[in-house]
Amino acid sequence: xxxxxxxxxxxxxxxxxxxxxxxxxxxxxxxxxxxxxxxxxxxxxxxxxxxxxxxxxxxxxxxxxxxxxxxxxxxxxxxxxxxxxxxxxxxxxxxxxxxxxxxxxxxxxxxxxx
Amino acid sequence: xxxxxxxxxxxxxxxxxxxxxxxxxxxxxxxxxxxxxxxxxxxxxxxxxxxxxxxxxxxxxxxxxxxxxxxxxxxxxxxxxxxxxxxxxxxxxxxxxxxxxxxxxxxxxxxx
Numbered sequence: 159x160x161x162x163x164x165x166x167x168x169x170x171x172x173x174x175x176x177x178x179x180x181x182x183x184x185x186x187x188x189x190x191x192x193x194x195x196x197x198x199x200x201x202x203x204x205x206x207x208x209x210x211x212x213x214x215x216x217x218x219x220x221x222x223x224x225x226x227x228x229x230x231x232x233x234x235x236x237x238x239x240x241x242x243x244x245x246x247x248x249x250x251x252x253x254x255x256x257x258x259x260x261x262x263x264x265x266x267x268x269x270x271x272x
Numbered sequence: 273x274x275x276x277x278x279x280x281x282x283x284x285x286x287x288x289x290x291x292x293x294x295x296x297x298x299x300x301x302x303x304x305x306x307x308x309x310x311x312x313x314x315x316x317x318x319x320x321x322x323x324x325x326x327x328x329x330x331x332x333x334x335x336x337x338x339x340x341x342x343x344x345x346x347x348x349x350x351x352x353x354x355x356x357x358x359x360x361x362x363x364x365x366x367x368x369x370x371x372x373x374x375x376x377x378x379x380x381x382x383x384x
Contacts, residue, residue, distance in 0.1 A: 162315070189370065201316065201361060201374040214370055249315050253370075260306070261372065263315030 160184040164250050164264035172272055174239050179267045181233045181250030190233045191251040191261065192225065194218075201249070207233065240271045275299045276364050278375035286383050291349040293378050295362030298343065302364040306372065307336060307347045310359045319360075320347070352382045 163182045171177050183190055192204040205215040207225050224236045233252075237244055247268050251261040277296045285291045293307075303324040308316035322329040322336045322345070329336050335348045349356055362375040 191370065193372075193374075200376050201363075203371040203373070206370040208370075216371070251315075260318040260321065263308075263317070265313065265315045 160262070162250055162252055162262050162264035164248075164267050166267055167265070168268045168270070170270045170272065171240055173242060177237045177240055177244075177269060179235045179237075179248050179250075179269070181235075181252075181264055182231060183233055183250070183252035184254075184262055187252035187254050187262070189253040189255070190225075190227070191253070192235045193249045193251060193263075194246040195249065195266075196243075196246040204235075204248075237269075240269070242271050245269055245271045275302075276362055276373050276375040278360075278362055278378050280378050281376070282379045282381070284381045284383060285352050287354060288351045291347075291352045291356065291380055291382070293347040293349075293360050293362075293380065295345045295347075295375055296343060297345075297364055299364070299366060299373075300343070301366040302373075303367060304365045305336070305338060305345050306363045306365075307334075308361045308363060308374075310361060310377070316361055349380075352380075354382050354384060356380060357382045 165180045190207040193201050195201045203216050205219045206213045222238045227233045247266040249266045250264040253261045275298050306321040307319040309319045310316045320331050320334045320336050322338050327338050338345045359377045359379045361377045363372040
């Protein structure tokens with residue numbers, strides 16, 4: 159069964175450092191998403207990405223965040239200067255249609271900011 | 273943001289019986305609803321969905337019911353099996369938007 163893969167599975171970083179989380183989407187999927195879940199809280203939408211541009215983003219997704227698909231395969235989430243409150247599990251998800259149908263989620267990247 | 277609420281943080285059901293997980297929403301613009309299942313250390317896995325033009329969708333042991341007037345949906349699992357033990361998330365989207373709004377999740381435990 160096709161799957162979304164994410165790396166790293168866990169990253170520990172110091173506050174203020176840059177972090178890049180990577181995702182390899184399912185090969186024929188064209189719609190890409192990042193969600194996050196802070197411990198004990200809901201899964202929250204961050205951003206959606208299609209045709210090499212952001213199609214929708216939440217208020218969480220401020221100037222410290224960016225996404226890109228530089229080589230046509232990896233889909234990355236960059237946090238420029240991490241804060242303590244960025245500590246969360248970050249999930250990449252991909253889909254094959256424009257509407258929010260079934261999304262396929264990766265296993266997540268746990269980010270711990272110290 | 274309480275647009276999607278799952279008021280029961282946990283539910284314990286005996287194997288073979290019916291599990292009923294509930295979800296309420298407040299945004300009347302939501303027109304597509306999904307249930308995801310999540311095991312520890314894994315990402316959410318899609319389970320079943322329903323469009324607002326329907327009031328029921330069934331897939332094997334899983335049935336989702338939608339009551340638009342009450343802004344309520346439920347997931348029925350029958351018969352419940354030990355492998356169903358997981359956290360179940362209700363999610364919703366509006367007007368073809370790509371963004372999913374999730375509930376807090378309900379941890380379902382199936383007891384042998």
